[in-house]
Amino acid sequence: MTRDEPQQQSASAPRMRGALFVTGASGFVGRRVLALAAARCERVVALSRGELSNLPANVEHVRGDLSGEAGWESAIARGDTVLHLAATTGKASPREYERGIVDATARLLGAARRAGVRHFVYVSSIAARFADQTAYPYARAKTHAEVLVRASGLPSTIVRPTIVAGPGSPVMKGFLTLALAPVTPVFGDGQKRVAPIHVDDLAELLLEIAAGEPSAAPLELGGPDALTLDALLARLRAAHGRGAARLLHLPLAPIRGVLAALEPALRPLLPLTAGQLATFANDGLPEPNALLSARAKPLRSVFEPRELATAAPAPPLALQAPLASEDSDAVLRDECATFAQHLLGIAPTLALCDRYVRQQRALGLTAPRGFEALLLRLARRGGVQLALADSYAGWLARRSVLRTKLVGVLALLETAPESYAAVDAPDANAAWPRLLLRGLAEAATAGLAVLLLAPLHLLLGRR
Amino acid sequence: MSRVVVIGAGPSGLHFAQTLLERGIAVTLVDAGRARAAAPRPELDLDGLKRELPDSTEYFLGRDWQALVRPDDSDEYYGLPPSKDYVFESVAGDAVRGEGFEPLFSYAAGGLAEAWTGGAYPFTEAELAAWPIDPRELHAAYGRVALRIGISGASDDDLQSVFPAHAGLLPPLPLDLHGQALLRSYQAKRERIRERDGVRLGYARIATLSRALGERPACHACGRCLWGCPSDAFYTPSVTLRECLRDARFEYRKGWLAARVEFDGSGRACGVALRSLDRAREESLPAVAVVLAAGALGSSRIVLESLAHAGRRVELSGLMDNRQVLMPFVNLRLVGKRFASASYQYHQLALAYEPGNPRDVAHGLFTTLKTALVHPIVHALPGSLARGTAVLRNIHAALGLLNVNFADERRETCRVGLERSASGASRLAIHYQPDAGEPARVANALRSLRRMLLRLGCVAPRPLTRWRPMGASVHYAGTLPMTRDGGPFSCDAEGRLRGLEGVWVADGAGFPTLPAKNLTFTLMANATRMAQRFEP
Numbered sequence: 001m002t003r004d005e006p007q008q009q010s011a012s013a014p015r016m017r018g019a020l021f022v023t024g025a026s027g028f029v030g031r032r033v034l035a036l037a038a039a040r041c042e043r044v045v046a047l048s049r050g051e052l053s054n055l056p057a058n059v060e061h062v063r064g065d066l067s068g069e070a071g072w073e074s075a076i077a078r079g080d081t082v083l084h085l086a087a088t089t090g091k092a093s094p095r096e097y098e099r100g101i102v103d104a105t106a107r108l109l110g111a112a113r114r115a116g117v118r119h120f121v122y123v124s125s126i127a128a129r130f131a132d133q134t135a136y137p138y139a140r141a142k143t144h145a146e147v148l149v150r151a152s153g154l155p156s157t158i159v160r161p162t163i164v165a166g167p168g169s170p171v172m173k174g175f176l177t178l179a180l181a182p183v184t185p186v187f188g189d190g191q192k193r194v195a196p197i198h199v200d201d202l203a204e205l206l207l208e209i210a211a212g213e214p215s216a217a218p219l220e221l222g223g224p225d226a227l228t229l230d231a232l233l234a235r236l237r238a239a240h241g242r243g244a245a246r247l248l249h250l251p252l253a254p255i256r257g258v259l260a261a262l263e264p265a266l267r268p269l270l271p272l273t274a275g276q277l278a279t280f281a282n283d284g285l286p287e288p289n290a291l292l293s294a295r296a297k298p299l300r301s302v303f304e305p306r307e308l309a310t311a312a313p314a315p316p317l318a319l320q321a322p323l324a325s326e327d328s329d330a331v332l333r334d335e336c337a338t339f340a341q342h343l344l345g346i347a348p349t350l351a352l353c354d355r356y357v358r359q360q361r362a363l364g365l366t367a368p369r370g371f372e373a374l375l376l377r378l379a380r381r382g383g384v385q386l387a388l389a390d391s392y393a394g395w396l397a398r399r400s401v402l403r404t405k406l407v408g409v410l411a412l413l414e415t416a417p418e419s420y421a422a423v424d425a426p427d428a429n430a431a432w433p434r435l436l437l438r439g440l441a442e443a444a445t446a447g448l449a450v451l452l453l454a455p456l457h458l459l460l461g462r463r
Numbered sequence: 464m465s466r467v468v469v470i471g472a473g474p475s476g477l478h479f480a481q482t483l484l485e486r487g488i489a490v491t492l493v494d495a496g497r498a499r500a501a502a503p504r505p506e507l508d509l510d511g512l513k514r515e516l517p518d519s520t521e522y523f524l525g526r527d528w529q530a531l532v533r534p535d536d537s538d539e540y541y542g543l544p545p546s547k548d549y550v551f552e553s554v555a556g557d558a559v560r561g562e563g564f565e566p567l568f569s570y571a572a573g574g575l576a577e578a579w580t581g582g583a584y585p586f587t588e589a590e591l592a593a594w595p596i597d598p599r600e601l602h603a604a605y606g607r608v609a610l611r612i613g614i615s616g617a618s619d620d621d622l623q624s625v626f627p628a629h630a631g632l633l634p635p636l637p638l639d640l641h642g643q644a645l646l647r648s649y650q651a652k653r654e655r656i657r658e659r660d661g662v663r664l665g666y667a668r669i670a671t672l673s674r675a676l677g678e679r680p681a682c683h684a685c686g687r688c689l690w691g692c693p694s695d696a697f698y699t700p701s702v703t704l705r706e707c708l709r710d711a712r713f714e715y716r717k718g719w720l721a722a723r724v725e726f727d728g729s730g731r732a733c734g735v736a737l738r739s740l741d742r743a744r745e746e747s748l749p750a751v752a753v754v755l756a757a758g759a760l761g762s763s764r765i766v767l768e769s770l771a772h773a774g775r776r777v778e779l780s781g782l783m784d785n786r787q788v789l790m791p792f793v794n795l796r797l798v799g800k801r802f803a804s805a806s807y808q809y810h811q812l813a814l815a816y817e818p819g820n821p822r823d824v825a826h827g828l829f830t831t832l833k834t835a836l837v838h839p840i841v842h843a844l845p846g847s848l849a850r851g852t853a854v855l856r857n858i859h860a861a862l863g864l865l866n867v868n869f870a871d872e873r874r875e876t877c878r879v880g881l882e883r884s885a886s887g888a889s890r891l892a893i894h895y896q897p898d899a900g901e902p903a904r905v906a907n908a909l910r911s912l913r914r915m916l917l918r919l920g921c922v923a924p925r926p927l928t929r930w931r932p933m934g935a936s937v938h939y940a941g942t943l944p945m946t947r948d949g950g951p952f953s954c955d956a957e958g959r960l961r962g963l964e965g966v967w968v969a970d971g972a973g974f975p976t977l978p979a980k981n982l983t984f985t986l987m988a989n990a991t992r993m994a995q996r997f998e999p
Contacts, residue, residue, distance in 0.1 A: 343852050355520055362528055390847040398842075399535040406848040411531050411838040415523040420513045423837060424804070426857045431799020438853055442846045 016211045018079035018118060019043040023066060024086030026050050029164060032203035040207055045075050066104035073111040081119045081210050082112050091267050094137035101141035109152045120156040121210045122149045126220060128160060130282040135260035136275035155214040162222040162284050165302035166199035179236035181459055184245050187280040188252035190230035194284045195222030198300040220286030224299045229280060239303050252280055332357045338382045339409040344422050352416050359408050368401040371460035375402045392449035466491045467999060468735055468750035470721040473574025474983050475970035475990040476756030477703040478608060482994030489712040495570035495740055496717035497549045505693035508805040509686035509834050532839035540789060540839050546691040550578040555742050558890035565934035566760055566893055573701035575937050576983050580809040581669040581697060582828060583614045583984035585627050590978040595947040595956045604988040606630025612698045613676040620665035625815040633673045635666045636682055639806040641831040641863060644796060648919040660915040667813040667828060670698035686834045688808035723769040724753050724966055732965030752965055752999040759939035759972040763879045764891050771881055778880035779952055781873030782895060783941035783977040787931045788905060790865040792916050792923035797861035808834045816908055825908045826979035828866045843927055869905060870979040873941045874898060895933050938982045940971035958993040969993055
């Protein structure tokens, strides 16, 4: 990298020529980028799958999916700058990462080449250069997409942010949950380092990069504080006025092994993925670069209380169910039908479901939060997930909202004309062998349920 | 004209009143008098109710879901049937604070016994040793009450020494299938169970008619006992109230609470200060004699309020109650069998546990749990609720509940007094402390009983055994005891309260001891005995 590459720009730099075409515009970073870009660019074209509201006049919203129909392609024009933020994140299968990151980038590159864009900025991830990408399909997909960008021949820059912090940061929310737990599990030795960058700083830097000239070398972007994971968790805890953290270092390899083995079948149930543990296995400090070292304005600290304020201790992965009292009648009726099917294998009448709605409103169960909410949400999916949730509740959460709801359904079934007989009917024959089988089935279900849910229970707490 | 005023229409007050009426003495009975609603569709059996009531879930679970036993707020195995809510409904101003004691009160016509399970067990001579009365007199009264209300049971089985025979005993009801199985198993292993476990088993004594008595028909096994017998084959004191109401000399002052006894210049009781249930009106009812029968706690409250009104603050000690332990069990031979919900629901078999020390005697009642709601039992089982439901379907016929009662004795540490609550109102304060030996005594008994059940082919899982809190059995007694020597706030054998002239105590407050048995039958018999000797 030479000293004048990339060209340095300040906030007062001349406006970008042509339009800025932003993908992933509704995401965590995308929303901040849009807010800044509207003020700094002549014209912005924002691509997203979902709605975008309250857009300034110079922002054009194009609804579309990089992996879907090609209607969005015509929105890219000669001389535009592309800022490619969109990516599949969270819990997804390797195939989904492949589609959402590699395939999508390939299509965007093709469209950009056809239009003849001025600058293609690819927002990758520090994980793309992790040495240890074990069971981390997201990181492998990012690495692959970087190769495509470099091979495209387009004037391009690859950017690799580290952990992105700031209000609403999903990653920081996860760390915060760990940090505020009574005992904080740390996977591995906790000595790997990170340098979280504030989302507003990142958005500003991305716009500077986009407005500037392409860079041959990837730009790694981190925040002002470089610290170990142990230190990060301790600082998050301190920022919330809590006492010293009790860190519990857990062996990384076996946990990753178990998670990786379970993932194909049980991905939606798992609290975290093997891939997400890569942060604990790799140093995540950015390589120094001219852009950061020459920057006059200091980067924000991510530990200011206001930056963490909205990242309150909430369950990660958006598994929080709405409050019971706020559930609509339809949700409760569905819940009743699902639970009746589960308990007795019968479909309840509409009248019974309506009574259940009345019952639930009358009981006024306190709003389930944290682990209880997760349990309820799993249960509402019915099938295996309900069986696991019910079993777990029967051993380790006997006073949970879920169990109270199941009892409420059972009480209705045993007193209603169409179902009371079914509650009492013994199996036609072989009662003892059947009881034995049920015992074994319970042991198996309970074992699996505890294995999967107990760590979450510890992590999220009781209420 | 001043009359004899009886306070409280529970088993004691009603049998006291009825006996006076039989003697030709006019009686005024003061009572809050909450009445039970008529049982719906008396011709239907239990399943019929579930099938045919327009909203069966509301009948069984209650308009406000009060019979729904939630896992997050209750340890009970029964939800109280909504049809019996009126028995425990409170009234304004009955504030109470219990320490080590969870008291229940009733303002129902018939009292707490409107929700009883019918166990009618005469005390033995040994159990009456500390009573200042002639046991023969009480036994004659047992017979007299039995002729009035109808009691079924055997007098020739292994329990005859524990349950003395008396007049008016009807043959036992036919046993349900589970009862038959238990009795057969017992007969096969009788010697071993008696010797090794110290247990004897036999027919229960129950206030349920096996033959018609007057207008009341014999039990026709509709299975609705718990939900309210629709035919009066099952006795509750409101039956006696109805009989009293036919007598022209009986005056029923319904809708009133007795606030306190009023005294004349010479210190003799001359009336009762009444308060309407809504506390809107007060009235003074003149009386030639005041008979307290508001229940041990209710009568204690009236005595304390009367003394407080005269500026005397005292505490009454010696409160007793039977500790109850519930042992659910499964009869392994009946797993997978069907059962008839149209069968008698309450206990039909009883047992006596008699280890060496008579103090340690326990009394057990077998209920075979056919028509109680099952959801409280299912959620007490370990594991998932779906599997619990499947398991219950197969063990329902095999399920039983042994309700074990333990004796109590008067102790200074168990007291009842008045105190001011934060709002300045007067409230009853109850302190109860079990004796130090109780845990070991109960644990020993439970060990023997569990072993005995195993010999009968029944498993009683230890985690499901529950000690109910003191106060739960509602066998309250002992705060104004009958004694020979005449200490303060005690009664003589006729129930005259010493220190308050013109006041009689006709209920459990007068019991000097509390054997392990249900006391209701003795409440009725003792009140009858006193009323026979009553001279105002």
